[in-house]
Amino acid sequence: MKSLTLRNVSKTYFDPYAGAHVTAVSDASLAVGQGEFVSIVGPSGCGKTTILNMIAGFIPVSSGEILLNDQPVKGPGPERGVVFQSFALFPWKTVLENVGFGPKMRGLPKAECDKIAREYLALAGLADAAERYPNELSGGMQQRVGVVRALANNPEVLLMDEPFASVDAQTRMTLQEELTRIWQERRPTIIFITHDVSEAVFLADRVIVLSKGRVLKELAVPLPRPRVWDRLIEDSAFKALSGQVLQLVRSA
């Protein structure tokens, strides 16, 4: 059973200064199964963020179609949660209110929203930060909030746009391990955009290498779970796969 399908999706912009059309994504097809964790990796400008923005419904496709459970995607919706590189937390809401925002928009009463938010905050080890404002948290903690805010809405698909690119290296490893743990507990479908090859391989069931707006190659990642860096960093299968992906990205 396929949950998300991209069929011959293209995106072209008209650049009024150049007076020409620019192709960001060209004829991309993709099928993601329910509960699958897919990484999309590629160099900057390869169109990976454009693909994510189209799936999220932030920008329309130029041609082709995006289907979620056979329904075409039209605009943003709560069944597709998004985690942003810039975290995009609401600075004027406490951590609790940020995480409870999705349930609040669904029209649940305040007590119910708070209950859901606290449950998800506990999942990410953030129970003590509930009453604080985002600017009072470290970058790593802010992005934990970003992830559980998206999860608290119980989305079918979680779209993550280089979410760990702006935190320090050690925190990034911790966040990656936490994400795989949470994913194994909750099993949302995840599409994870990154330019970091080892991150893509570490997290995903399947890595999709993108180049110049086209899907260059798809690779399965048969590494056992749970995955932890202490073990994988010296793992020969992990190293071989990462090397293979890196070569593809660099040749792209």
Add this chain to the structure above:
Amino acid sequence: MTPLLKAWSLYVRWTARFPAVRSIVPFIPVVALWAIVAASGLFPPVFLPGPADVVRSFGSLVYKGILPDYLQDSVVRLAVGAAAGMALGIPLGVLVGLNARARNMLWPILLFFQAIGDIAWLPILLIWFGFSLTTMTFVIVYTVLFPVVLNTALGVRSVPVELHRAARSLGASRARVVWEVVLPGALPNIMTGLRNGLGFGWRALIATEIIVGTSGIGFLMFDARRAGSVVEILLGMIVLGLLWYVVDGWILAPIERATGQRWGLVTQ
């Protein structure tokens, strides 16, 4: 310990206990200088009365009930004008900030009418509405409106697109995004607009009261000129300054501390 250090330590301890002291202390040399110049006899007392005369006049005007009445008139006019200016200005600013077509249509018009400053309207207003409350209210609303509209529009446009997108993908409708994202995100700028608007509005009000008024602080000062009472003119000027201090310290600054500064949108 030298006396200077002692005085410094006293000042630090007092300002820590009573923060208001910090805003009073800088005025001590100003008032002292005034008192010295007035007492020196350099100018005739009728031209430049000393602080003691002004305080005495304050006491007598408060006792007669004139000052409280006039102050109330001025403050109520400003408050009503500011409230109306905000009620019109914030929605208009949001519209101009969010909608490119509205912005293209309205922006040149806004800039044009902004340039025709408050009291430049008085000649035509006096013909239309006479020496009335309508004239005064029009001037204040007009003065408050533009800083609020322009700053609100600026604030609305400064909200990062990711915040709109985050709210939409969490299930918020476009209307909810305005309430939950656009308005709070624009709040620091709205406050700036309000601060400017109130400042300009206050000045416009005094100018209008001088020309149109039958009461109010501006009228008090101009009436004192007719009577040749420099004491009351000085008193009016001091009241203007003090009142702004109160508005800023008791209303605007606390709101800013509780919102934009608390959220990390504005550096403290």
